[in-house]
Amino acid sequence: MFNIVLVNPQxxxxxxxxxxxxxxxxxxxxxxxxxxxxLEEKAVRRAGLDYWKKLDPIIWDSLDEFLKFHEDKFNKFxxxxxxxxxxxxxxxxxxxxxxxxxAESTGLPMWLMExxxxxxxxxxxxxxxxxxxxxxxxxxxxxEAIRQNFSxxxx
Numbered sequence: 786m787f788n789i790v791l792v793n794p795q796x797x798x799x800x801x802x803x804x805x806x807x808x809x810x811x812x813x814x815x816x817x818x819x820x821x822x823x824l825e826e827k828a829v830r831r832a833g834l835d836y837w838k839k840l841d842p843i844i845w846d847s848l849d850e851f852l853k854f855h856e857d858k859f860n861k862f863x864x865x866x867x868x869x870x871x872x873x874x875x876x877x878x879x880x881x882x883x884x885x886x887x888a889e890s891t892g893l894p895m896w897l898m899e900x901x902x903x904x905x906x907x908x909x910x911x912x913x914x915x916x917x918x919x920x921x922x923x924x925x926x927x928x929e930a931i932r933q934n935f936s937x938x939x940x
Contacts, residue, residue, distance in 0.1 A: 787930050788883040789923055790815040792848060795889045797822040802920040804840045810927055814842040815883075817851050848897070858883065864898040865926055867916050869905035876906055878930035889919050 789812050794800045800816065807814040816824065824844070845851040852859075862883045863876060878884075887893035898905045908917060908925055917925075 786811060786813055786880065787878070787927060788813045788815055788881070789927060790817065790851070790883050790885040791919075792817045792885060792893055793819055793888040793891075794919070795821045796919065799889065799919040800824070801837060803923050804837055804842065806920070806924055806927065807842075808839050810931060812927060814840060815845060815851065816842050817845045817848050848894075852897075855883070859901060860904075862901060862904055863926075864893050864901070864905045865907070865922060866892055866898060866905050867907055867910075868892070868895075868898070869902075869907040871903075871906050872909055873906040873926045874929055876904075878933050880934055882930065884923075884926055884930065886919060886923055 789803065789807055791800060791803065791814070794816065800820070800822075804814055806812070824842070845854075855862075858881075861879070861881060862885060863873075863878070865873070865884060865886045885893060885897075906926070908922060910917065916922075
């Protein structure tokens with residue numbers, strides 16, 4: 786099972802949609818605080834529909850807490866960012882990998898990605914684009930990981 790990690794998400798509708806995706810795609814969802822909204826907020830539940838009550842997200846009080854708990858798995862971390870050159874489809878994802886996504890307005894902290902820059906990945910975009918919606922980005926990369934491992938992962 787893959788792990789989707791949202792670091793300081795800011796838009797409740799994105800988090801709700803990602804939760805819904807995680808239920809349907811059999812993915813673990815980690816949410817790292819602070820968030821600028823409550824996970825009980827109506828917008829999160831509305832975007833997640835009736836799936837949100839089936840979701841059991843793993844909530845972390847801080848990025849430091851999350852990193853300390855998973856320090857032995859750091860080589861399995863992939864960082865989704867517009868700053869990387871490596872395309873997400875050039876990575877061989879494996880069961881148990883963590884795919885980290887940053888806040889909608891700021892992305893992931895550079896100091897974090899620099900700890901394992903070879904695992905920084907991007908979604909290619911046209912020259913007029915700057916970034917994609919967070920929920921869309923999670924869906925694109927998550928389903929590529931699933932596609933690569935479909936025989937090993939039961940949906």
